[in-house]
Amino acid sequence: MARKYTKIEGNMLIAQSGGPTVVINQSLVGAVLEAKKHKEIKKIYGALHGIKGILDEDLIDLGRESAATLALVAQTPSSALGSVRKKPTYDDCLAIFDKLQKYDVRYFFYIGGNDSAETAHIINEAAKKNKYELHCFHIPKTVDNDLRENDHTPGFASAAKFVAQAFMGDDLDNAALPGVKINVVMGRHAGFLTAASALARTYEGAGPHLIYLPERPFSVDKFIADVQACVKQHGRCLVAVSEGIADSTGTPIAVAAASTKEVDSHGNVQLSGTGALGDYLVKVIKEKTDIKRVRADTFGYLQRSFPGLVSANDAKEAAAVGAAAVKCSTSADIDGSIAIRRVKGKKYQVKLERVPLKNVAKNTRCVPDAYIAKTGNDVTKAFIDYAAPIVGPLPKIGRFKGVKVRK
Amino acid sequence: MARKYTKIEGNMLIAQSGGPTVVINQSLVGAVLEAKKHKEIKKIYGALHGIKGILDEDLIDLGRESAATLALVAQTPSSALGSVRKKPTYDDCLAIFDKLQKYDVRYFFYIGGNDSAETAHIINEAAKKNKYELHCFHIPKTVDNDLRENDHTPGFASAAKFVAQAFMGDDLDNAALPGVKINVVMGRHAGFLTAASALARTYEGAGPHLIYLPERPFSVDKFIADVQACVKQHGRCLVAVSEGIADSTGTPIAVAAASTKEVDSHGNVQLSGTGALGDYLVKVIKEKTDIKRVRADTFGYLQRSFPGLVSANDAKEAAAVGAAAVKCSTSADIDGSIAIRRVKGKKYQVKLERVPLKNVAKNTRCVPDAYIAKTGNDVTKAFIDYAAPIVGPLPKIGRFKGVKVRK
Numbered sequence: 103m104a105r106k107y108t109k110i111e112g113n114m115l116i117a118q119s120g121g122p123t124v125v126i127n128q129s130l131v132g133a134v135l136e137a138k139k140h141k142e143i144k145k146i147y148g149a150l151h152g153i154k155g156i157l158d159e160d161l162i163d164l165g166r167e168s169a170a171t172l173a174l175v176a177q178t179p180s181s182a183l184g185s186v187r188k189k190p191t192y193d194d195c196l197a198i199f200d201k202l203q204k205y206d207v208r209y210f211f212y213i214g215g216n217d218s219a220e221t222a223h224i225i226n227e228a229a230k231k232n233k234y235e236l237h238c239f240h241i242p243k244t245v246d247n248d249l250r251e252n253d254h255t256p257g258f259a260s261a262a263k264f265v266a267q268a269f270m271g272d273d274l275d276n277a278a279l280p281g282v283k284i285n286v287v288m289g290r291h292a293g294f295l296t297a298a299s300a301l302a303r304t305y306e307g308a309g310p311h312l313i314y315l316p317e318r319p320f321s322v323d324k325f326i327a328d329v330q331a332c333v334k335q336h337g338r339c340l341v342a343v344s345e346g347i348a349d350s351t352g353t354p355i356a357v358a359a360a361s362t363k364e365v366d367s368h369g370n371v372q373l374s375g376t377g378a379l380g381d382y383l384v385k386v387i388k389e390k391t392d393i394k395r396v397r398a399d400t401f402g403y404l405q406r407s408f409p410g411l412v413s414a415n416d417a418k419e420a421a422a423v424g425a426a427a428v429k430c431s432t433s434a435d436i437d438g439s440i441a442i443r444r445v446k447g448k449k450y451q452v453k454l455e456r457v458p459l460k461n462v463a464k465n466t467r468c469v470p471d472a473y474i475a476k477t478g479n480d481v482t483k484a485f486i487d488y489a490a491p492i493v494g495p496l497p498k499i500g501r502f503k504g505v506k507v508r509k
Numbered sequence: 510m511a512r513k514y515t516k517i518e519g520n521m522l523i524a525q526s527g528g529p530t531v532v533i534n535q536s537l538v539g540a541v542l543e544a545k546k547h548k549e550i551k552k553i554y555g556a557l558h559g560i561k562g563i564l565d566e567d568l569i570d571l572g573r574e575s576a577a578t579l580a581l582v583a584q585t586p587s588s589a590l591g592s593v594r595k596k597p598t599y600d601d602c603l604a605i606f607d608k609l610q611k612y613d614v615r616y617f618f619y620i621g622g623n624d625s626a627e628t629a630h631i632i633n634e635a636a637k638k639n640k641y642e643l644h645c646f647h648i649p650k651t652v653d654n655d656l657r658e659n660d661h662t663p664g665f666a667s668a669a670k671f672v673a674q675a676f677m678g679d680d681l682d683n684a685a686l687p688g689v690k691i692n693v694v695m696g697r698h699a700g701f702l703t704a705a706s707a708l709a710r711t712y713e714g715a716g717p718h719l720i721y722l723p724e725r726p727f728s729v730d731k732f733i734a735d736v737q738a739c740v741k742q743h744g745r746c747l748v749a750v751s752e753g754i755a756d757s758t759g760t761p762i763a764v765a766a767a768s769t770k771e772v773d774s775h776g777n778v779q780l781s782g783t784g785a786l787g788d789y790l791v792k793v794i795k796e797k798t799d800i801k802r803v804r805a806d807t808f809g810y811l812q813r814s815f816p817g818l819v820s821a822n823d824a825k826e827a828a829a830v831g832a833a834a835v836k837c838s839t840s841a842d843i844d845g846s847i848a849i850r851r852v853k854g855k856k857y858q859v860k861l862e863r864v865p866l867k868n869v870a871k872n873t874r875c876v877p878d879a880y881i882a883k884t885g886n887d888v889t890k891a892f893i894d895y896a897a898p899i900v901g902p903l904p905k906i907g908r909f910k911g912v913k914v915r916k
Contacts, residue, residue, distance in 0.1 A: 122685050124678070127907075147914055151685075161914035174907025180681030182909055187686070205914070271531070271814035274587030278529050278558075279594065283810075376791070377784010377807055384783070399809030400784055403690075407678035410904040411818070497817040500534075500581025502589055507554055507568035507612070 107434045109142040112208025117149040118181035119214035123257030125420035131176035132424030152186035195228040215244035220463040237431040240439035248292035248466040251457045253444040259416035262298035269302035273309040280338035281395025290346040299342035309340025316346035318478040450491035514841045519615025520552040525588035526559040526621035530664030532827035538583035539831030559593035602635040622651035627870040644838040647846035655699035655873040660851040666823035669705035676709035680716040687745035688802025697753040706749035716747025723753035725885040857898035
């Protein structure tokens, strides 16, 4: 039972951070619509480009957006408030409190991944230290699906749907014009999105035939041998590889492949927005085997921002976590993050729970061992059982029976 | 009025060639369903992997596929019979006639682009020379939209829809995390698909801000200046560039960018399935300007094979050209290709016409001058008026009114 709590009146501020997703605006609009139901929340401010917008006092009044606009923005990909990749220093946090106090903000919501949860956590700790009553919530989103405490995260299912459908089509393309095709999928430390390529296997012999996740050390020699064996068996080979694959020393293969190295303020090397890893793996196969047709595509930003390609579960859950964070924030003087838990049972069902910010911040959740095949180049049936209901239905593929004409 | 013609009885053979599309099976199934209505067509054979399947006598009996399978295959991307990139020699053609005679084939249909039309043309000429009565038809398909005689070609509209939607999402992604983003789009000599990125501009200031087609010589210096001017104006820059852009000497920029050069049997350098061009353009901007965030994605094979992302017009027209070719082939002892013509008028409407094979074979149709802006880095309104009705409706994008909070 909740303890007695005197509601504090004040304004709300919400912002978005990190890489966009196709449902991140569902969470934003879910939070705004919920906030309108709570009298203690006065103004509803949106900061443009995350904490940068707070520091610059670049705010818009979300209370003045029409219901129709909110509904349309909800189903629009990418961060409608703009995003940022910035890890605040302690001084930044003090500056943020100045702004929050100036605008009488008592309800603060930061939508993002684990880096953004860390940002929210730092701000929250500074608020406590300064005895500023701030109801600070992180609202989860990440196509990488790598937030701890969560069964899965908003944004993952739609990106996974994109990856699965891309592989379904590319598998048929590869079958039509056989060769080796390597597709590089987003995922720095967690291979969930790459693993989702396995959902594309809708018939016997369908690709991807090989799946490499960053959770296992990547050996170029093993890769060459795997591809050769696959071509021998299937006459072709479709490969799914995470952008974040690294060798046994932990050095990303992309770093070896790239000519330049770019690092963001969270210390991450740039992996997306370049075809270098795919091209490197193609070069390796061309040099070390006699296979002629070898190609690579890097799915890139399309995975996280393609309009109209949304998992229905994902859209619904993203809106729900946004609303839940606001509801929770007004129930007591608490902070935290909202986590999606799976309810055990035959039918796919989830519940939302409040978890401490520090449990979600910074560290990533990787693909569990049970989901990775012992061979290190595939996923298990347990992964399919986990992912398929999250992603939901995929297009149906037709294939000929193919009765051979007698020669 | 058609001259009197005694119908020749025999079998039909159909095959697919060149790069797959998401609607190429609509044409295949459209042809098969039409063939079932014509008594003079006995067996309906499908050759696997184009003329390779004829030479190897690798045929399947399409008459034994159920209506349900045909319906499902029709809406499945990529070439259900498999494809090939092979330009037959004259000796190959003689060998093909042996096979066609052996299997009593009198109705031959080859679905593909201009290279495939050329193949059909060579076979047809050899048939005439050998006085073998062959009703030889080319059925158009190409995402490149570069077939002469056609207003547009089956496959283009769906690929253009993919490109437009990808740019709509990526524009919002780029707006959320500003910087320079370069997207490389398919198109060796014809820039129609790259031009289709302009359909993504649904609000004032929306990208793509710069569009480079292979129809205009590409200057790296001009490109750098264009990007700098755009960043100055918009604070960001989204660029669409054809994989086939070439310098004023006609040398593809991709050739300069790539470490290896791969050439197919039609003499084409490999452009797709590598991120080299995009990475090269990123390098140029990073080296010559002080812009920090510069990324490139190469859309690659997803453009032509993504399941579930189909233009309704495209699916309908692709089925219609397949059916029209069969209908036409049984009306007299004629050959040819089926072309899509636009009927002038307010409402989008097309008609199909038979055209001589040689009019479609080999040479490509490029984007007309009237569709390219004088600046050489954009398309005109005339192009939008041409392309928008072909592609059909795109998802709606929502944006906040964004009333600023007073500081």
